[in-house]
Amino acid sequence: MTPRLSVIIPTHNRCDQLPNTLTALARQTAAAQTYEVIVIADGCTDASAIIVKAQHLPFTVRVIEQSASGAAAARNRGASLSQAPILLFLDDDMEASPKLIESHLKAHEANPGGVVLGYFRPSELGKTDHLPTVMVNLWWAQRFAEIARPEHRFSCLDLFTGNVSLSREIFESVGRFEEGFYKRAGEDYEIGVRLMKRRVPFRFCREAESIHRDSPATGRSFQRAFAEGRGHALIARKHPELSAVLPLRWAINDKLPLGLTPWLKPGSWGGKIIPHLLRLPLRTAEALKLRRAWRNIQGALHSLAYWNGVVAELGSMEQWECFVQEMPLRAESVAEFEINVETDLPFLSALLKDNPADALRLRFDDTPLGRILPIAGAESLRPAHVHQALVHRFGHNYLTALWKHNKSPIISANAPQLARMLGVLE
Amino acid sequence: MATKILDIDLAEPLNNIAGLEPYSRAHVLVRWRKNPIGRLWMPIHSGMISAHDLWLAASREFRHVLIPYVAAEMVPISTNGKSTSQPGRLTCSVVICTRNRTEDLHRALEALRPAMAAGVEVIVVDNAPDDDQSQQLAKKYPVRYLQQPRSGVNWARSLGAQAARGEIVAYTDDDAKVDAGWLDAILEPFSDSDVAAVTGLVVPYEMETESQELFERYQSFVRGFARKDFTVATIPAAAAARAGAGANMALRRNLINELRLFDQELDGGTVTLTGGDTYALYQVLRLGYRIVYQPKALAWHRHRITPERLRRVIYGYSVGTYALLLHCFLKHRDLGAALVGWDWFLHHHIKQLWRGLRKKPDAQPLWMTIAEIKGCFVGPFAYVLSRLPLRKQNAPARYCETTTGASA
Numbered sequence: 001m002t003p004r005l006s007v008i009i010p011t012h013n014r015c016d017q018l019p020n021t022l023t024a025l026a027r028q029t030a031a032a033q034t035y036e037v038i039v040i041a042d043g044c045t046d047a048s049a050i051i052v053k054a055q056h057l058p059f060t061v062r063v064i065e066q067s068a069s070g071a072a073a074a075r076n077r078g079a080s081l082s083q084a085p086i087l088l089f090l091d092d093d094m095e096a097s098p099k100l101i102e103s104h105l106k107a108h109e110a111n112p113g114g115v116v117l118g119y120f121r122p123s124e125l126g127k128t129d130h131l132p133t134v135m136v137n138l139w140w141a142q143r144f145a146e147i148a149r150p151e152h153r154f155s156c157l158d159l160f161t162g163n164v165s166l167s168r169e170i171f172e173s174v175g176r177f178e179e180g181f182y183k184r185a186g187e188d189y190e191i192g193v194r195l196m197k198r199r200v201p202f203r204f205c206r207e208a209e210s211i212h213r214d215s216p217a218t219g220r221s222f223q224r225a226f227a228e229g230r231g232h233a234l235i236a237r238k239h240p241e242l243s244a245v246l247p248l249r250w251a252i253n254d255k256l257p258l259g260l261t262p263w264l265k266p267g268s269w270g271g272k273i274i275p276h277l278l279r280l281p282l283r284t285a286e287a288l289k290l291r292r293a294w295r296n297i298q299g300a301l302h303s304l305a306y307w308n309g310v311v312a313e314l315g316s317m318e319q320w321e322c323f324v325q326e327m328p329l330r331a332e333s334v335a336e337f338e339i340n341v342e343t344d345l346p347f348l349s350a351l352l353k354d355n356p357a358d359a360l361r362l363r364f365d366d367t368p369l370g371r372i373l374p375i376a377g378a379e380s381l382r383p384a385h386v387h388q389a390l391v392h393r394f395g396h397n398y399l400t401a402l403w404k405h406n407k408s409p410i411i412s413a414n415a416p417q418l419a420r421m422l423g424v425l426e
Numbered sequence: 427m428a429t430k431i432l433d434i435d436l437a438e439p440l441n442n443i444a445g446l447e448p449y450s451r452a453h454v455l456v457r458w459r460k461n462p463i464g465r466l467w468m469p470i471h472s473g474m475i476s477a478h479d480l481w482l483a484a485s486r487e488f489r490h491v492l493i494p495y496v497a498a499e500m501v502p503i504s505t506n507g508k509s510t511s512q513p514g515r516l517t518c519s520v521v522i523c524t525r526n527r528t529e530d531l532h533r534a535l536e537a538l539r540p541a542m543a544a545g546v547e548v549i550v551v552d553n554a555p556d557d558d559q560s561q562q563l564a565k566k567y568p569v570r571y572l573q574q575p576r577s578g579v580n581w582a583r584s585l586g587a588q589a590a591r592g593e594i595v596a597y598t599d600d601d602a603k604v605d606a607g608w609l610d611a612i613l614e615p616f617s618d619s620d621v622a623a624v625t626g627l628v629v630p631y632e633m634e635t636e637s638q639e640l641f642e643r644y645q646s647f648v649r650g651f652a653r654k655d656f657t658v659a660t661i662p663a664a665a666a667a668r669a670g671a672g673a674n675m676a677l678r679r680n681l682i683n684e685l686r687l688f689d690q691e692l693d694g695g696t697v698t699l700t701g702g703d704t705y706a707l708y709q710v711l712r713l714g715y716r717i718v719y720q721p722k723a724l725a726w727h728r729h730r731i732t733p734e735r736l737r738r739v740i741y742g743y744s745v746g747t748y749a750l751l752l753h754c755f756l757k758h759r760d761l762g763a764a765l766v767g768w769d770w771f772l773h774h775h776i777k778q779l780w781r782g783l784r785k786k787p788d789a790q791p792l793w794m795t796i797a798e799i800k801g802c803f804v805g806p807f808a809y810v811l812s813r814l815p816l817r818k819q820n821a822p823a824r825y826c827e828t829t830t831g832a833s834a
Contacts, residue, residue, distance in 0.1 A: 121619060121620070122714075124714075125620065125713070125714055125715070126622070126681065126685075126713045126714065126715060127713070128713070128714075129712045129713055129714070129758065133714070134658060134712075134713070134714035135658075135659065137620075137714045138657050138658065138659045138714055138716075139659075141618075141620040141657075141716065142657075142659075145618060145620075148618075287759065288759060288760070288761035288762070289663070289712075289758070289759065289760045289761060289762045289763075290761055290762055290765070291658060291662055291762055345501070345502050346502065387501055390497060390501050391494050391497045391498045391501060392494050392497075395493040395494050395496075395497035396493055398497055398500070398501075399493065399496060399497055399500065402500060417440070417477075417481050418436065418492075418496065420481070420485070421481055421484060421485035421488075421489060421492075422485075422489055422492060422493055422496065423485075423489060
């Protein structure tokens, strides 16, 4: 029987964590025949492949070894070897909760042809007050709280390849992961952009939960910032309109605290020496829980690593400046049209499905209410976004228009006073 | 003259309010369909407040707050549905810690009748009582009654959490009276797993005496009327008091017991006088959890009536705060706590002292400021004293359970 879902796990020298990941996948509520697991050992110098083969697991697991080519290439290889119609990409430090696979499958059944973003929570929550760990956990928690809101407008920046599933058909038709991202971070954003251009719907599935056994060592976070700098430069080259949402465009003007900006430009002697000098204050702030000092120093070092990454990709600071000058301020083609709130709201769902929109102009009969702006790399607008805009951004205009056209039902005995109070009457 | 407490709902018919002769002004809690959205301080003319004045004042203050509420009711899209997950509703236990305040306890229990009728577990923890009045009172309600002989409201909270069966423990003080929608509102934010604590809005129950008015003016519990998240990304953990107070807060039971959040010699009944609730919130923030301030979870608090008791309470807050900050600094190596203390001392206490000496019109009365500053210096010593008895064994909790009695 062909499995319905393939779990693709690229791994690089995590043989300590890999057995746990696989054991967690053995404890799924979904039947073991419905899924298979493909592990791609990407340039592993430890015993990852041997460990995987030695485990007794109830599901089909295949291990492929390849020379170091990067996570993106590893995932593409895994996808090409898989047989199932749905691909679930999982990182090697993600321990699946028992309902992970079942939830992903259910989400695809309910709404086929979309991308399902899973949820992952930090394993270290509540066990440590180590400042970097706590800050990183809070960052993730905030991201997921944002994504979970019904009025959230998904963007390519929401795609985290640690726990995401989509159908193989869509994956192949958008062109798979970009393999040029070896040693660069951001291949998830890049495929996100292409998915958004194809208007593939994104959905968040809270039940598709996994535990993220990350170890945010401070040194690694700067390596990651460097990789991000390189990756974002690559994305901006390929998709120039995304420059508005990547930090790339503005980071060149980052004013670092402590007045360090002129000293820390990449390539200068300051850029080489000062980070080493700042390591000790960083550790001290960390130990003494001085939040603000830690954030300032961490932010400065992070920015520097990011700059170094961008400069490594683009050549020099001057070339970066030229690059930013050439970036377009807005996307070339934006699908925008008008909606008459008075008549179109009951049919909004169907309307937006047939005419996908990046931006909308809302009006009530002949009164303009406002415009929902286009955002680069974000999904087409849905009724929830229109609701959010009408209630929170254009509320005053909307209520004024309603009262003017006498269209408001009496919502309470106080309707006249309310209207006067809200300033919707003259 | 005294201040009258009023409660109006802008969605309901609003009439002139009369019969307010003994009062010179009113504290009006303003709601929209039962959700508190703000408050007004209204002057009273000839024992009356006209509806017109109320609308005018509400218009000035709440226009922008109210527009989204009204607009949401008008929009005919049924898309603003539930968030993407609906976990089953969490079970809850309500814990009231009390000590020799039977009359207040009666009021608190009456307010919890709807919760009791809905089958929610209510636990009354009597902390080192002098007599059995509270026990007799508790027998009249379908509640569990426990006694914590070791003096200290923190120990009472700890016992309540150990005995509770619900996943969430919601604390309220015996001098607080909860509002109708309190329980649902305080449970709602817990659907996110990184939320460890939820605090609620605390407004004054009455302002008959000058002390109560002074307390509300300068030491109010109100932290605003908008929902707010607190994490160490936005506030230092030692400033946890900004997130709320023990008069109206709920925490996850497994966290209370694993982290031993209330097993400290802090708060009322001990040498440090206050601080136990703040310390629990501090612990939770420090470890990376989120605290949600949920103003829809409303409780009415009875402030202290006499100037002497008010002075003691204010002194107690200072002692507790500074003892707590020293504890955080010494035990958790949290230099940020010392900085918070220094900052608070300079920008609040010294500033108020300066303004009081210069007789500014809206400055805190000097006797209050002096009581606060006295507490600042006593706090660290009180903390040292409090650490000494902890070397002895903890007194075992003595369960003195009554079977769930007939409701009165």
